[in-house]
Amino acid sequence: MGAKDQDAPSPPIWLQPPPPARQRTLSREEIVRAAIEVADAGGAEAITMAAVARQLGSFSPMSLYRYVYSKDGLADLMLDAVSGQVVMPGPPAGDWRGDLHAVAAGTWAVLKRHLWAAQLIHTRPPVGPNALRRLEFMLATFAGLGQDPGAAMGYASMLERHIIGLAMQEAEEEKLRRHYDFSTPESTQAALQPLRDLIGASDRYPNLTRWAGAPAGLTIDEQFELGLLCLLDGIAARIERR
Secondary structure, X not given: OOHHHHOOOOOOHHHOOOOOOOEOOEOXXXXXXXXXXXXXXXXXXXXXXXXXXXXXXXXXXXXHHHXXXXXXXXXXXXXXXXXXXXXXXXXXXXXXXXXXXXXXXHHHHHHHHOHHHHHHOOXXXXXXXXXHHHHHHHHHHHHOOOOOHHHHHHHXXXXXXXXXXXXXXXXXXXXXXXXXXXXXXXXXXXXXXXXXXXXXXXXXXXXXXXXXHOOOOOOHHHHHHHHHHXXXXXXXXXXXXX
């Protein structure tokens, strides 16, 4: 990485001058697409100006700075491009649970394709136009339920933490799956053998011992759906009480 990447975080790219006009065959949009391809293949840690330049072909890392200004600027653009992939409902139309479920499920589907985004999302202010459009929709939905701005933001943040937190967990588990094979019942049993050895040496963990003998549980999508429904149920009950 260049020296620019070692400096303090730069202002969001949305507050900086627009990029130069497209030159040769390079544009800001092409840089962002290439960076997303790099991240999809190698995770957040794979994102460097050098890697993006290689993905583009015949460009130097320094040539990219003219368009994105810094690695922080590139992260801003990548994260907002991912936010732009979320299909939004129309204006809130009365079915607040359906609207919020659609936005949350759409966001989850996009983050599963780009797990690195969940790892980066807390490193930069989420102030890109696509991210703001999604947040505005959620705030408008809660405002339609009579919630003041503070309560609306609180509820929206709860939903965001569920989606992003689970995506971050999945990103870390993806790293784990590179080292341990969980693709078959036999390989799963083998990977869990150290755990069975540990808990089997004591009578303090009877429930964990039973689970380790026949591992089972919700898939990641089922965990997402269950958590989302519990949150929406809790929000509905709280609003009704008030």
